[in-house]
Amino acid sequence: xxxxxxxxxxxxxxxxxxxxxxxxxxxxxxxxxxxxxxxxxxxxxxxxxxxxxxxxxxxxxxxxxxxxxxxxxxxxxxxxxxxxxxxxxxxxxxxxxxxxxxxxxxxxxxxxxxxxxxxxxxxxxxxxxxxxxxxxxxxxxxxxxxxxxxxxxxxxxxxxxxxxxxxxxxxxxxxxxxxxxxxxxxxxxxxxxxxxxxxxxxxxxxxxxxxxxxxxxxxxxxxxxxxxxxxxxxxxxxxxxxxxxxxxxxxxxxxxxxxxxxxxxxxxxxxxxxxxxxxxxxxxxxxxxxxxxxxxxxxxxxxxxxxxxxxxxxxxxxxxxxxxxxxxxxxxxxxxxxxxxxxxxxxxxxxxxxxxxxxxxxxxxxxxxxxxxxxxxxxxxxxxxxxxxxxxxxxxxxxxxxxxxxxxxxxxxxxxxxxxxxxxxxxxxxxxxxxxxxxxxxxxxxxxxxxxxxxxxxxxxxxxxxxxxxxxxxxxxxxxxxxxxxxxxxxxxxxxxxxxxxxxxxxxxxxxxxxxxxxxxxxxxxxxxxxxxxxxxxxxxxxxxxxxxxxxxxxxxxxxxxxxxxxxxxxxxxxxxxxxxxxxxxxxxxxxxxxxxxxxxxxxxxxxxxxxxxxxxxxxxxxxxxxxxxxxx
Numbered sequence: 001x002x003x004x005x006x007x008x009x010x011x012x013x014x015x016x017x018x019x020x021x022x023x024x025x026x027x028x029x030x031x032x033x034x035x036x037x038x039x040x041x042x043x044x045x046x047x048x049x050x051x052x053x054x055x056x057x058x059x060x061x062x063x064x065x066x067x068x069x070x071x072x073x074x075x076x077x078x079x080x081x082x083x084x085x086x087x088x089x090x091x092x093x094x095x096x097x098x099x100x101x102x103x104x105x106x107x108x109x110x111x112x113x114x115x116x117x118x119x120x121x122x123x124x125x126x127x128x129x130x131x132x133x134x135x136x137x138x139x140x141x142x143x144x145x146x147x148x149x150x151x152x153x154x155x156x157x158x159x160x161x162x163x164x165x166x167x168x169x170x171x172x173x174x175x176x177x178x179x180x181x182x183x184x185x186x187x188x189x190x191x192x193x194x195x196x197x198x199x200x201x202x203x204x205x206x207x208x209x210x211x212x213x214x215x216x217x218x219x220x221x222x223x224x225x226x227x228x229x230x231x232x233x234x235x236x237x238x239x240x241x242x243x244x245x246x247x248x249x250x251x252x253x254x255x256x257x258x259x260x261x262x263x264x265x266x267x268x269x270x271x272x273x274x275x276x277x278x279x280x281x282x283x284x285x286x287x288x289x290x291x292x293x294x295x296x297x298x299x300x301x302x303x304x305x306x307x308x309x310x311x312x313x314x315x316x317x318x319x320x321x322x323x324x325x326x327x328x329x330x331x332x333x334x335x336x337x338x339x340x341x342x343x344x345x346x347x348x349x350x351x352x353x354x355x356x357x358x359x360x361x362x363x364x365x366x367x368x369x370x371x372x373x374x375x376x377x378x379x380x381x382x383x384x385x386x387x388x389x390x391x392x393x394x395x396x397x398x399x400x401x402x403x404x405x406x407x408x409x410x411x412x413x414x415x416x417x418x419x420x421x422x423x424x425x426x427x428x429x430x431x432x433x434x435x436x437x438x439x440x441x442x443x444x445x446x447x448x449x450x451x452x453x454x455x456x457x458x459x460x461x462x463x464x465x466x467x468x469x470x471x472x473x474x475x476x477x478x479x480x481x482x483x484x485x486x487x488x489x490x491x492x493x494x495x496x497x498x499x500x501x502x503x504x505x506x507x508x509x510x511x512x513x514x515x516x517x518x519x520x521x522x523x524x525x526x527x528x529x530x531x532x533x534x535x536x537x538x539x540x541x542x543x544x545x546x547x548x549x550x551x552x553x554x555x556x557x558x559x560x561x562x563x564x565x566x567x568x569x570x571x572x573x574x575x576x577x578x579x580x581x582x583x584x585x586x587x588x589x590x591x592x593x594x595x596x597x598x599x600x601x602x603x604x605x606x607x608x609x610x611x612x613x614x615x616x617x618x619x620x621x622x623x624x625x626x627x628x629x630x631x632x633x
Contacts, residue, residue, distance in 0.1 A: 171199020
């Protein structure tokens with residue numbers, strides 16, 4: 001029989017159970033009631049609020065890779081800017097005038113930009129105003145509660161440093177367009193991204209861009225950022241782009257750019273062993289910083305409605321300008337290598353060449369003349385004959401003639417009539433013009449003959465080249481027959497690891513010249529500068545503690561029936577140990593020895609000596625700067 005104590009314990013346990021059960025039932029009833037209220041009674045209110053609070057992924061754009069010259073001079077870096085963004089699905093277009101007013105922008109321009117954004121997407125955040133000053137940012141942020149869908153982000157834009165502009169070599173960065181986005185979306189590009197449009201900014205876009213980061217943020221019903229998701233634990237940091245070191249010497253480039261002021265033309269200087277581009281000039285050019293804040297009307301007119309075409313790269317895209325007498329070393333090299341002539345073969349010059357009419361010689365009658373002197377004094381008759389005569393000798397007892405096919409094959413081997421393997425987009429180049437028989441059939445359907453092609457022997461007529469091609473061909477003569485691969489970028493450095501590598505390049509092509517043939521062409525080019533030749537003005541004499549720089553070169557004057565002739569010059573130096581080769585073309589300015597030759601020699605002196613030394617040479621700088629291109633091609 002249970003004791004009184006045990007009975008009392010059972011009664012207390014039942015009481016506690018009843019109390020606990022009542023509490024549990026009460027809590028369940030309360031939670032159930034709240035659930036009914038939230039799911040049924042206030043369903044619309046909470047659904048709206050839930051829809052308005054979302055996790056959004058923000059792209060964090062990395063710092064674009066810096067660019068340096070060969071001596072470590074900083075050419076391009078970045079500066080942080082603030083952009084105003086808009087997400088159309090949140091934004092009330094009726095508040096657009098308020099945005100324009102607070103930003104002190106023209107409403108028409110802001111409306112046009114907003115329309116572009118909405119045409120592309122209603123749901124993606126995009127840049128409405130770029131690079132706004134701090135006071136604009138402050139005013140808009142202060143009124144952000146009135147501007148649903150408006151947010152801000154930090155961006156980076158390119159900043160350019162002197163002394164050289166390098167407009168066409170560097171290229172520019174601008175917002176990705178619709179066609180580019182379609183092609184590059186799978187590579188992670190989005191609306192509002194900025195990409196390289198031409199030059200090395202485009203060619204090296206994948207490495208300069210870096211790796212984008214991501215931030216996850218909570219946004220409220222107004223499209224405003226509330227806070228980081230999970231305190232930023234899921235965020236991914238961006239990785240800066242690779243830094244590029246160019247083969248360019250900024251001081252040589254700056255000097256060359258100053259020599260091309262008020263001129264149209266281009267110049268390229270190459271390292272004859274590596275193909276590194278020490279200088280690439282195209283004139284006229286423009287300041288790349290105009291892409292920072294959007295164009296003014298004056299800038300639009302200058303870039304796109306200017307007959308001088310400052311956006312055209314005359315260093316690599318010129319296609320219809322004949323090389324003139326700078327072609328004569330090429331003709332000599334081909335004739336020697338094909339066995340048409342020997343180094344001591346003499347041809348007679350009576351002051352011209354008769355082929356239906358008289359083709360006059362440069363400098364009058366030269367009498368019997370061999371190839372070295374023909375290059376030195378630029379004897380047209382000698383090279384007319386190489387182009388058109390049939391030569392019979394022990395090597396060719398049945399005769400050999402430089403027909404159009406043979407001429408074209410050698411031109412292609414020297415890099416003419418085709419794209420160079422350059423680390424710039426193909427759209428930044430042209431092939432030039434090396435005609436073949438089908439070309440003449442098309443241009444002259446009534447028929448053509450030797451009278452149409454004889455001028456090709458002196459670099460005139462239906463042919464065209466550009467400074468890059470001329471510099472590359474000159475380098476091959478200087479280095480013994482290697483067609484170097486031209487390149488702007490010498491090295492690239494990963495900022496995260498500090499590891500520096502060389503970009504992959506196409507293998508250089510080798511032409512096996514007979515040494516004695518090469519020597520006679522080189523001697524002729526040396527005589528053109530150091531002998532009583534056509535490029536005497538380009539000599540670089542000893543000065544102060546610097547010895548003389550022996551330079552081998554060849555002047556050219558391309559005839560222009562519609563205006564002043566074009567000045568052209570090729571050179572390499574030092575002649576006894578070649579380091580650099582240069583090709584210069586200046587439009588509508590006169591003889592090759594007057595303008596192009598001094599430009600090339602000043603570039604060479606600046607590179608090899610580090611400065612222009614003598615008063616006479618500094619006076620030459622001022623003389624060249626005072627010359628102007630007149631007329632048109």
